[in-house]
Amino acid sequence: MPAAAAALSPSAFIDLLVAITGPRGVITAEGDMAPYLEDWRKLYRGHALAVVRPASTDEVAAIVRLCAGAGVAVVPQGGNTGLVGGAVPDGDARSILLQLGRMNRVRSIDPIDYSMVVEAGCVLEAVQGAARDAGRKFPLSLGAEGTAQIGGLIATNAGGIHVMRYGMMRDLVLGLEVVLPDGSVLSELTTLRKNNVGYDLKQLFIGAEGTLGIVTAASLKLFPPLRATRTIFFALPSLADGPRLLSLCREFTGDAVESFELIPRQGIDFATAHVPGTVDPLEGRPEWTVLTDISGRSDERLQEDLDHLVEAAFQAGLVTDGTIAQSEAQSKALWLLREAIVEGQRLAPGIQIKHDVSVQVSDMPGFVHAASEAVWRIHPDALINPFGHLGDGNIHFNVTLPAGSPPDAVKGVSEIVYRIIDDFGGSISAEHGIGRLKAVAYAARCPKPRADLAARLRKAVDPKGIMNPSVFRPAR
Amino acid sequence: MPAAAAALSPSAFIDLLVAITGPRGVITAEGDMAPYLEDWRKLYRGHALAVVRPASTDEVAAIVRLCAGAGVAVVPQGGNTGLVGGAVPDGDARSILLQLGRMNRVRSIDPIDYSMVVEAGCVLEAVQGAARDAGRKFPLSLGAEGTAQIGGLIATNAGGIHVMRYGMMRDLVLGLEVVLPDGSVLSELTTLRKNNVGYDLKQLFIGAEGTLGIVTAASLKLFPPLRATRTIFFALPSLADGPRLLSLCREFTGDAVESFELIPRQGIDFATAHVPGTVDPLEGRPEWTVLTDISGRSDERLQEDLDHLVEAAFQAGLVTDGTIAQSEAQSKALWLLREAIVEGQRLAPGIQIKHDVSVQVSDMPGFVHAASEAVWRIHPDALINPFGHLGDGNIHFNVTLPAGSPPDAVKGVSEIVYRIIDDFGGSISAEHGIGRLKAVAYAARCPKPRADLAARLRKAVDPKGIMNPSVFRPAR
Structure with a gap:
């Protein structure tokens, strides 16, 4: 826990913040701060000395140096779409909330290198769009993509619906610019594909939920756009057939499965009962269904592959029914159903x-x-x-x-x-992170060598303990 | 540098090692130790108290605990095919060489999960073979694959000829078992695809060249086998066309470029002059050529794709000549040329x-x-x-x-x-690592925030400094 800012009065501290960012960058009125201090799920509401909105890496570095000197904690926030309370401060008002939304430039994009460099505050949808405009694809995709920012997506190692094919955020990062807890800047915005020069330090900050430093920019991998994609909705004889069907899909399509989503009867019922415009795609109310996007070199070839796949899947007894979307509109309707499961359950009684x-x-x-x-x-x-x-x-x-x-x-x-x-040797947080919500549950099952090593790392990188101190900490 | 083993005589220390591994596991005769104490390129020759060959993770843990207590350094070694002197001790005989070749079991393989768990001493070729026998593909491939071991490939984050499609070793690791410098065991042999529970500790050890702990086992990603592959040899009008041709290949094949290797005229001349059986594939002695493997769903489709690709490449002026291998034998002959460049230059005068x-x-x-x-x-x-x-x-x-x-x-x-x-903002070590060979050159250009953070990490993980102490250290 940071030492008290004994030597500096709150108002003197705020004046120093304003000197760094200008008045536009510092919010202190309770009402103006409120939206930043509550998480998206409304599970956590905190306090802060100020919400600070820097416009450059230099400003972030100066802010962190100031906070390190004053013993004020720094809680970084992107689009505030996290699901584990990791981006809002706790209740003691001894921190600032560092909101990175003003740092939203695409610094560069190189289609021949299949790479781009973006600032932490870029919204995911804008990054996808900039890549598309350059004839390339940035494949990360998830429900909150219209709001979530690159910095937060990196800090939480975000997943989403294209992980099967392209990996998680970690797999898409080529380099990072990070402001460290002492205010120095680790500047590794490389677009190199290979760079074996000792410890791969960027890995530390991906998934660290802002506890080791502030990600201010990133260089990202791009891909060629897909030429053809089809959405398929399968009914399974039983859930046990799901992994086998997935394996068949991978083998029959040259490993071109873009996503493979499980939709249970209960999910369809939630969605169709509560979300207007959703429809149950198949007759007979199958208990277990799967929604998959498969890509190919051309529509003709993809159709041929899917014909073979569907035939093989029926022959192997892995599916009982299915439908292949015949238009963009049909594909969108199937994906609407998938996305509506969350909203449908939210609106359901109970x-x-x-x-x-x-x-x-x-x-x-x-x-x-x-x-x-x-x-x-x-x-x-x-x-x-x-x-x-x-x-x-x-x-x-x-x-x-x-x-x-x-x-x-x-x-x-x-x-x-x-x-x-x-x-089952599984994980209690696959893609959302630990934040504050799962800190107790995770600490209870974290093996000692792992807990010890993680604590030593945190201490080594952030000896004063000012970086997002409530996160990963069951005690607070 | 480790403290001297003051309390323990060398012979008492050896007796304790033998008590852990049995006499089979400890080599002390100079002649028997010699092959382990010299690197493959014969640039480094060191000394050691013993070469220790443990048979289990428990034995590795006991050995490391013993060394930590006695202040003896531990230098891990796999197949000893490294190119930067990172796997041999220095000259002061205050270390043991820990050779992991006896730990060579495939612990498990799950084709439906597309994963396998192997011990550090498994030779890469054996891992590829075990995956193939299960109907799957482990894609890492490099010249030393008949000798290089998984532990060393992880410690050096190995690359090779399939990185474009499948990534480096880092991208193929799902989980690790690591003996830490205090002898505790970090046991994370998970096969989970997603696991966001705080710091991804395994990333620390990949590419750390044995300075943070001993990798004893790993869980690895597998892929479906390829149905069809063709090898193509292109002549370029100029080197500047290389990246543009690569981009065209990615776009015209659904991103199915498995490898894309540059071969200059000088390399062909070295190979054909000194390595029997190599032939220059094209007339006219082109200055710059490229060897690429491209995969597809079937031979027919691949041929069709390649016809379109070749036509587009000629039309765009990106190639002047080319040949597509029409048989396995022709493909092998082209790859023999590529591999013979190294040997050809080694045998050339100068x-x-x-x-x-x-x-x-x-x-x-x-x-x-x-x-x-x-x-x-x-x-x-x-x-x-x-x-x-x-x-x-x-x-x-x-x-x-x-x-x-x-x-x-x-x-x-x-x-x-x-x-x-x-x-050019490039890297002086793309895939071989730093080891001892590049420690001085790298230290000279490593930015201060990076050097400081790396040193703090190393100290936090290995406070006694016993893990491969000569590596990354220009001072020794």
Whole structure:
């Protein structure tokens, strides 16, 4: 925990901030700060000495130096779309919130090098668009892409729906510019594909949730655009067939599966009941379905591949029904259903409990079965909605309890789910991170050598403990 | 530097090692130790108290604990195919050499999960074979694959000829088991595709060249096998067309370029003059050529793609001639030429100077031009052979000076090449690492924030300084 800013009064501290960024960059009125101090899910609301909005890396460095000297903590925030409370300060108002949205320039883009350099405050959708305008593709894609910023996506090692083919954010970063906790700047905005010169320091900051430094810019990998893509919706005879169908899809398409999403009956029911415009694509209410995008060199070839794939999948008994979108509109309707699962469950009556867990892909059916049984044993009336990135073994195992369930039931359900995750050697945070929400749950199952090493690293990089101090820390 | 083993005599220390591994696991006779104590290029020869060959992770942990207590350094070694002297101890005989070759089990393989778990001593070729036997592909491929071991490939973040498509070793690792410098075991042999639970600690050890701990096992990503591949040999009008041709190949094949290697006239001349069985594939002695493997869903489709690609490449003026291998034998002959460049230059008269450098892909022609001019300005009779992984911007910019050149000429040439690399924001070690060979050159150009952070990390993970202490350290 940072030492108190004994030598500096709050107003003198604010004056020094204003001297760095100008008055535009410092917000101190409670009402103006409020939207930044509450997380998207409204689980956390904090206090801050100021919300600071720097316009350059030099300003970030000067702010961090000032805070390091004054013993003021720094909580970085991008688009504030995180799901684990990692981007809002705690309640003691001994920190600033550093909001990077003004640093939103695309610094460069090189189509022949398949790379671009962007600032941390660039919104993901804008980055995708800039790549597209240059004839290239930046493949990261997720629900919050219209708001989420590159810095936050790096700090949380974001995933999304294209991880199968292109990897997580970590796999898309070629280089970083980072302001370290002492205010020095680690400037490694390289676009090199290979660079074996000792420790790959950028890896430290990816997924560190702002605890080791402030990512101010990044160089990113680009890809050629896809020539043809088709969306397919399959019904499975049983969940156990999901991983086998995925493997078949990979083998029959030259490993061109862009995404492979599990949609359970419960998810379809939530979506169609509560989100206008969603439709159930198949007859007969199949219990388990899969939504997959597969790419190819041309529409003709892709159609030929998919014909072979569908034939093989039926012959192998891995699917009972299916539909291939015949237009952009049909594809969009299928993806709308997938995206509407979240909103549908949010609007459904009852208490909603979210989990972002992963197991190895081939274990996913076993995990869903075991976790569902365990939850139903305690709550026979729970609705279980395990949906999401089957291609990555990452399931959002979400549960609805009846309204009026006892207050400790939410925690109890999570404990059950996490215990089964432990049995399968899985992860209690596949893509959302630990933040503040999962700090206690993770600390309880983190092996000692890992916890010790992580603590030593944090101390070595941030000896004063000023960087996002509430994150990963169950004690606060 | 480790403290002297004051409390323990050398023979008592050896007895304790033998108690851990049994007599089979400890070699102390000078003659028997000799092959382990010299690097592959015969640039470094060291001394050791013993060569220790443990058979299990528990044995490695006990050995490291013993060494930590006795203040004896630990130098890990895999297949001893490294090119920067990172796997042999220095001359003061205050270390053991820890050779991991006996830990060579494939612990598990799961084709549906596209993953396998192997021990550090597994030879790369054996790992490729085990994956193939399970109907899968482990894509890392490099010249030393018949000898190089997984542990060393991870410690050096190895590259090779398939990086374009599948990434470096770092991109292929899902989890690691590591013995830390205090003898505790970080056990993270997960096969999860997504696992955002704080710092991704495995990243620390990949490319750390054994300075932070001993990799004892790894879980690895697998891929579906390729259905069809063709090898093509193109002649370029000029080197400047190389990156543009690469981009065209990516766009015309659905990003299915497996490798993209630059072969200069000088490299062909070295190979055909000195390596029996190599032939120049094209007439007219083109100055710059490219060897590329491209994959596809079937032979017919691939042929169709390549027909379109070749037509487009000629139309765009990016190639002047070319040949597509029509058989496995023709493909092998082209790759033999590529591999023979190294041996051909080794056997050529004169002094051979190797560089393993990278720039961003689109800068590669500019770099080769500038570096060649700069070398020729000082050594007009130098032969320049810049070959290798153009697809990754990684060129082995090798130079031959006449026999009898002054002794400081070698260092002088490297200084010239590295200065031009600095001008282009490139790397003086693309894929081989720093080891001992490049420690001085790298320290001279490592920015202070990077050097400080790296030193703090090393100290935090290995406070006693016993892990491969000569590596990355210009002072020793």
